[in-house]
Amino acid sequence: MSILVTGGAGYIGSHTIIELLNAGYEIIVLDNFSNSYPESLKRVHEITGRDMKVYAINLLEKDGLEEVFSENKIQAVIHLAGMKAVGESVEKPLKYYQNNLSGTLALFQAMQKYSVKKLVFSSSATVYGTPKTVPIKEDFPLKATNPYGRTKLMVEEILHDLYQSDNDWSISILRYFNPIGAHPSGMIGEDPADIPNNLVPYITKVAVGELDELKVFGADYPTKDGTGVRDYIHVVDLALGHVKALEWNLSTTGLHTYNLGTGKGYSVMEIIQAFEKTCGIKIPHSISKRRPGDIAISFADPAKAEKELNWSASRSIEEMCVDSWRWQSNNRVGDNKKGKKDEEIEATF
Ligand code: WQD
Numbered sequence: 211m212s213i214l215v216t217g218g219a220g221y222i223g224s225h226t227i228i229e230l231l232n233a234g235y236e237i238i239v240l241d242n243f244s245n246s247y248p249e250s251l252k253r254v255h256e257i258t259g260r261d262m263k264v265y266a267i268n269l270l271e272k273d274g275l276e277e278v279f280s281e282n283k284i285q286a287v288i289h290l291a292g293m294k295a296v297g298e299s300v301e302k303p304l305k306y307y308q309n310n311l312s313g314t315l316a317l318f319q320a321m322q323k324y325s326v327k328k329l330v331f332s333s334s335a336t337v338y339g340t341p342k343t344v345p346i347k348e349d350f351p352l353k354a355t356n357p358y359g360r361t362k363l364m365v366e367e368i369l370h371d372l373y374q375s376d377n378d379w380s381i382s383i384l385r386y387f388n389p390i391g392a393h394p395s396g397m398i399g400e401d402p403a404d405i406p407n408n409l410v411p412y413i414t415k416v417a418v419g420e421l422d423e424l425k426v427f428g429a430d431y432p433t434k435d436g437t438g439v440r441d442y443i444h445v446v447d448l449a450l451g452h453v454k455a456l457e458w459n460l461s462t463t464g465l466h467t468y469n470l471g472t473g474k475g476y477s478v479m480e481i482i483q484a485f486e487k488t489c490g491i492k493i494p495h496s497i498s499k500r501r502p503g504d505i506a507i508s509f510a511d512p513a514k515a516e517k518e519l520n521w522s523a524s525r526s527i528e529e530m531c532v533d534s535w536r537w538q539s540n541n542r543v544g545d546n547k548k549g550k551k552d553e554e555i556e557a558t559f
Contacts, residue, residue: 212236213456214284214326216269216317217291218262219246221400222332222386224254225393225449226288231260233453238282240275241291242268245403253397269313279324286328286459287321288452289314292361295407296336296503299358310361318372327379328459329369330452335387335441335471335508337363344475345511348385348467356503366467373465380463382455387441387471387510389448391530392537399537400445409481410442410530414538417491424493426478428500433507437478441471441509444525444533454521471510472523481527488528489535 213230217223218239223246227237231254239251239262251264263282267274269291278284292310293299299306321327338346339353354360366383373379390410392399405421406412415421429436451470458466476484482493516522 211283211285212238212263214238214240214278214282214287216240216287216289217246217332218264219243219248219250220290221246222389222445222448223290224250224398225445226290226452227262228254228258228393228398229446229449229453230288230456231258231262235456237262238278238284239264240267240269240278242266244268245293247401250398250401257393257395257397269316270308272316275316275320279320279326284324284326286330286456287317287326288330288332288456289317290332292332294334294358296356296358297407299356299361300503303357306357306361310358311364314365315368318368327376327463328456329379329381330455330459331365331369331381331383333362333366333383333385333467334359335385335469335510337366337385338508340505341508344507344509345473346469346508347511348469348514369465378463379465380459381465382459383465383467384451384455385467385469386448387443387469387508389445390442391444391446391525391533393446394533394536396533396536396540399534399541401541409440409478410485410534411538413482413485413493414534416493416495417485417489417535418538418542420542422494424482424495425498426482426495427498427504429497430500431506433477435477435479438504439475439477439507439509441473441475442481442527442530443470443472443523444530446533447472447523447525451515451519451521451523454515454519458519466518468515468519469510469512470515470523471512473510473512475507475509476527481531484527485531485535488531491535
């Protein structure tokens with residue numbers, strides 16, 4: 211029996227399949243490589259010494275999806291595939307609804323057809339919108355404020371309806387806070403195709419000289435130093451949270467939602483200082499105006515995941531900075547983008 215990981219070649223996906231392989235699971239990867247590279251999966255194979263089957267398809271390809279489910283005995287699905295740039299989702303909402311909603315619906319219909327009713331779904335803290343208070347608990351009001359966040363919230367609602375219609379499903383909804391860092395090997399990491407939207411990959415590209423200066427989006431928020439506060443979580447801690455959620459899904463039925471965060475908030479300036487201190491590199495930066503749509507403060511109350519999944523984040527902000535730096539300095543522009551996207555993807559790595 212195998213675990214199907216959609217988006218398995220991506221940043222979260224590649225780190226998650228490493229931990230799944232290390233835990234002994236058989237893995238099948240489905241990825242359209244629109245925002246990832248086969249090279250990442252080759253490196254996962256190098257790191258773990260384990261093989262995995264790979265299907266280079268888009269969830270909207272009905273025949274391709276049929277092939278995945280008819281050719282394999284799938285025990286559970288970890289659904290990570292999706293577009294995730296907030297700004298892009300505002301510019302191109304239909305692309306986001308098509309990809310994140312229609313693609314997800316096609317996946318769930320295939321799961322239902324083949325009676326695969328164990329699912330870990332990648333959601334996001336963005337579904338909380340602007341929280342009234344912090345730390346944020348899972349039962350806080352939900353209000354997405356951009357098309358990307360709305361696709362996540364809509365899928366959560368679809369899953370609640372699905373579970374109501376058939377209690378044989380076992381579903382865990384994981385709301386990620388801010389994943390950063392990289393596998394300690396330095397062989398895989400966050401590898402945005404274009405100029406990074408997110409803070410830490412932008413910082414590391416400034417550190418290696420690919421970008422000149424970090425713009426700090428606003429220093430007039432009601433926070434400790436005026437800059438935005440977020441709950442940064444090491445991507446390996448996040449990956450381990452998926453393994454714990456999967457174990458829960460395999461053991462029973464039900465639908466549960468969990469915050470995957472550390473429960474601590476750091477400001478932009480604190481991240482810059484932590485990076486400079488741990489990596490010994492000055493990060494040139496200047497204060498600019500707020501980024502539209504940004505909120506002041508967001509960090510998790512992770513108590514529910516700690517109690518029910520026996521999971522908590524353990525890696526420090528210093529480890530997050532060092533691991534990010536090791537990845538970036540080992541993988542300057544283009545390194546991880548070996549070969550063209552349409553290269554013949556080996557069926558098994
Ligand atoms: C963090 C802080 C910025 C870049 C987004 C998505 C969320 C999730 C993670 C998918 C904020 C500041 C950033 C820069 C800056 N993605 N910043 N200069 O916005 O909290 O979350 O990514 O699941 O859904 O909304 O993360 O890293 O973009 O920003 O000052 O060049 O860094 O203002 O305070 P964010 P981020």
